[in-house]
Amino acid sequence: xxxxxxxxxxxxxxxxxxxxxxxxxxxxxxxxxxxxxxxxxxxxxxxxxxxxxxxxxxxxxxxxxxxxxxxxxxxxxxxxxxxxxxxxxxxxxx
Numbered sequence: 001x002x003x004x005x006x007x008x009x010x011x012x013x014x015x016x017x018x019x020x021x022x023x024x025x026x027x028x029x030x031x032x033x034x035x036x037x038x039x040x041x042x043x044x045x046x047x048x049x050x051x052x053x054x055x056x057x058x059x060x061x062x063x064x065x066x067x068x069x070x071x072x073x074x075x076x077x078x079x080x081x082x083x084x085x086x087x088x089x090x091x092x093x094x
Contacts (some may be wrong), residue, residue: 019061020052026075029084037064039086042072047092 019038026041026048038061039051049070054061067086078093 018054018059020063021048021050023048025072025089027074027086029078031078031084034080037076037084038072038082039064039076040071040089046070047072047090060088081094 007015022043023038023041024043027037027039029037029039031037031053034055036054036056037051038054041048047070049067051064051067052061053064069091071086071089071091074086076084076086078084
């Protein structure tokens with residue numbers, strides 16, 4: 001079964017004890033193992049380059065890779081091989 005999921009969060013800033021970075025305008029992609037990859041977004045400090053992986057079973061997250069360029073309002077797509085393609089959006093300068 002092929003499964004693709006990408007969710008763009010527009011309205012809220014997520015800031016719970018389980019997350020490392022408050023963010024909005026980020027992507028949230030369901031990974032093949034059930035964890036969720038959250039990439040980029042923005043908060044009161046500006047556009048975010050950091051990603052993190054949330055594990056709903058453990059109710060915890062770990063910091064992930066850093067984007068080459070910080071971005072918000074972008075798209076993230078889970079590829080067949082398990083990688084996630086992040087494209088589009090805008091940077092600090094637009």
